[in-house]
Amino acid sequence: MEVRVVVVVVTKASRYLLASLIIVLICPADAAVLPEDRTDVLSHSYKGGGIEISGPSVLVRKGDAKSFSAYANYYVDNISSASIDVQALGASRYQESRVEQSAGFDVLHGKSIMSFGYTNSVENDYVANTYHFGISMDMFGDLTTVSMGYAQGQDQIFRTALVDGVRGRDPGFNETALRRNYSLGLSQVVSKNLLLGLNFESISDEGYLNNPYRQYRYLSGSTARFETEVYPRTRTSNALSLQARYYLPYRAAIHYQERLFNDDWGIVASDSEVGYTHPFGENLILEIRYRLYSQTRANFYSDLHAEKSSQALDFRARDKELSSYDSRTLGLVVSYEFAKGGWWFIDKASLNLAYDYIKFDYKDFRDATASKTDASLVGNEPYYQFSANVLQLFFSVWY
Amino acid sequence: MRLIISSLLLALITSGCTIEPWVQPYERANLADPIMSFSRNPVSASYRNHVFEAREGARGADGSQGGGCGCN
Structure with missing residues (x-):
């Protein structure tokens, strides 16, 4: 059994959280599973209420298959809006990203x-x-x-x-x-x-x-x-x-x-x-x-x-x-x-x-x-x- | 209330690590099927949660991590 030692500043409010953490840390250690290595390329579109939003999202995740996994995500919202709020104020449609x-x-x-x-x-x-x-x-x-x-x-x-x-x-x-x-x-x-x-x-x-x-x-x-x-x-x-x-x-x-x-x-x-x-x-x-x-x-x-x-x-x-x-x-x-x-x-x-x-x-x-x-x-x-x-x-x- | 919670935590500390799993590893084929994943496609689930969060007063506990959406 692997026992880990943690040093934590205990506040009154965190006592039960700490007790829960201790339970987690003193249990036997075998293996959990890291997220899968994968890449997702997504194109999204939202249309409704005078608003149109579209753009890409790319998520890349890669690990060493043993103990480490890293990810990066790039996401864009291209917005064209003439929502009910914009219309009520008599403003014109705006674009932003x-x-x-x-x-x-x-x-x-x-x-x-x-x-x-x-x-x-x-x-x-x-x-x-x-x-x-x-x-x-x-x-x-x-x-x-x-x-x-x-x-x-x-x-x-x-x-x-x-x-x-x-x-x-x-x-x-x-x-x-x-x-x-x-x-x-x-x-x-x-x-x-x-x-x-x-x-x-x-x-x-x-x-x-x-x-x-x-x-x-x-x-x-x-x-x-x-x-x-x-x-x-x-x-x-x-x-x-x-x-x-x-x-x-x-x-x-x-x-x-x-x-x-x-x-x-x-x-x-x-x-x-x-x-x-x-x-x-x-x-x-x-x-x-x-x-x-x-x-x-x-x-x-x-x-x-x-x-x-x-x-x-x-x-x-x-x-x-x-x-x-x-x-x-x-x-x-x-x-x-x-x-x-x-x-x-x-x-x-x-x-x-x-x-x-x-x-x-x-x-x-x-x-x-x-x-x-x-x-x-x-x-x-x-x-x-x-x-x-x-x-x-x-x-x-x-x- | 404090006594009950403390007792429960003590019981978990003393016996939690040795609980015999009632579903053995070889019985988890169905659970391991990708259709049983809470988030089969994380990038898609994250986008859908963002769509809801930007248009709803409620937020949180949707399984995604906070990320400064600048939703206004």
Whole structure:
């Protein structure tokens, strides 16, 4: 038995976490498994609600087949947007892009895997840097995998404006936000055919958390006026999810996922997903999935506020992502696997097409464009709804 | 409550490492099938989670790692 010694500064709040870690570290050490060596090249497309986003994502992972595995990911969002918020303010469609680059590595030691990662995301008005550390451990005859993670992100928020006739960063606006993620996970083999996963994640944000362009609507006499949103400067959220996958008597699988969420802004949300995966022959795999999402609004959200915010703590939001709404997603994934007997340096390859149709139905966010020509409709516009088509085409190679 | 949690942790420390697995390694062929993976295609799952997170108030516990999405 290999016994490891750890020195940790113990705080009152971390005692139970430490006790759990000790259990993990004193168990016998055999072997866990590193992620597979593979490369994925993906092209994605999102169209819905006046927004079109597309771009590539390339993920490369390679290890030494023993104790080390590294990865790098390059991801781009090319955005063309005339969302309902843009239309309501009478602004014109804008184009921008976001480039996200990630790199990290995993180190295997006995039954434990330690993971380190870094992500950099850059837009013309938003820069985010995130560091991640995680540890996972197989235990109890490899039937249980326990994982813990911590991520910290530092965001810089800018605002574009016309400066001397040229659109660039507004020199008078420069904000920051600090994000901390704490996660705990448990994966459990329940039987020869059933796997369960349990994940908990707590996220705390501090700093400038709203969108510098979005505006809330308030009533001034019988007309609606707009002002820049006023948000709290802190947010803490907790999410708990349960996943289950069951292998059917023939070669197929069903899955179920349930997630519960709340935060100190007053949002309570839940989502459920069911899916069915069915291989046809040796090469074709079909998956169909359905997801239902529902949330309540934030305390300071309103489609039409009664009055203008009077001070910094008099919060106002009209972000539809903070409103009460439901969404339904129906998805289909088709995978065609080939070269499964090996070819040149590759062990296997697959070509995949994934499509999701999402329908959003808002319960207290109205289509403000309807009252732009008829002020008598203010506050009585129809509730907003839209659908989105999400497409992914990707090629994967294992080696 | 503290006593219950402490007792459970103590029980795990003293007996956890020696639990006899009720599913033996040779009985895990079905579980090892790629169709049983929680994330068969990580790059695709990560993108899909990003699509949802950018349009929903909820976040976290979706199996992906945080990455500063700049979603506003």
